[in-house]
Amino acid sequence: MYLQTLKVRRRVVSIHGLDQHKALLDKMKPRHMSGDEPEFEVSNDERVTHPRIFFIIDAFWQSGPLVKLLRSLDAWNVQDYCQSIGDNLPGGNPPRKRVELATPKVVNSRAPKGLWRNCYNDAWLDTLKPHEIRKLCIINKDYDFKLPDWSKATCSKEESETDEESDSDSDEE
Template sequence: DLVQHKALFEKLKPRHMSGDEPEFEVSNDERQAHPRVFFITDAFWQSGPLVTLFRSLDAWNVQDWRQSIGDNLPGGNPPRKRVELANPKVVNSPAPKGLWRNCYNDAWLATLKKHEIRKLRIINKDYDFKLPDWSKATQPVEESESDTESDDSGDE
C-alpha cells in the first residue's frame, strides 16, 4: 500500500521533483510540435534511493494507464515517455525541508553551509523507500477453490 509514503509526498511540491526536457525530432528544418520523448533531468539534492522510488512510481503510472480498460480509459494525453539517460543533466533545483536524512544526496549536502543544512530541518532517521510488489497488484484475481466449490453446490 502506498499510504506509507503519504508523509513524504505531502512535503514535496512540483518544483522539488526531477524535470524533463523534450527531445525534438528535426525533419526538413522543422521542429516537432508535440515531442514524444522527454529526457529526465535529475535534481541534485535527491538521493539515489529517492530517485529510484520516483522512477518506480513513474513506471507504475505508465503501466496503470496501459492497463485501463472499458469505461475506465483515462481522458487526455497518455503519460509522457520519460527516458533516463546514462549521463543525465543535473539541475540545482530547490530542495524541500523536513525530509529524512537518506532522502538528500550526500554530495549535495556537502556543498551547503552549516546554516543552510540547519534550515533544511533534516529528520535524523532513514526513510523506508520500500514499495509493495507491483506484480501482485497487476495480476488478475483468480478464483479460489472455495469460490468454485460454492458455485458448484447450487447446481445439484
C-alpha cells in the first residue's frame, strides 16, 4: 500500500517533468507516506468490501502544505488515468479512490530525515525532545510546494520522445 502510493507519486513527478519535487520524494520511503484503509459496509450481517475506496490515514509528522502537495500528486495521477488515450491506456486496475475523513485519522508514524523545515508539522515537532529534532537533520530552509496547473503541465522529455517514436511508426504504416 505505502510502496504503491510512493511509486505513483514518483511516476507523476517524472511524467510531468516536475524535477523540483524529485529531491523531496527521493528523501522519502514507503513508510513515510500517509496510509489508507478500505471502506467496509455491512449488509445482511455480511461484511462487503469496496476495494477501490480507501480512507486516508494521515501521518502526524507531515505539515499541511506537504499533505496538500502529496494529495495533489495523487489527483494528478487520477487525471492522467482519466485522460489516457490510444496506446497510452494503462493496464490493470484504475487508481485507488483515497477519501479524506471528516474527522481525520492521524497516526504517529516514522518521519524521514533531512527534509526542509516546513515539511514537518510544527505540532508534531513540539512533541519531540531536542535530541530527536537534531537527529532529523532538518534543512533550515522552506520548501517550495508549488505545482503548475495540471492542464498546463508538460510531459517529460522521455514521454515526448516515446510519443514521437510511436507517431513516426504510425506514419510509416
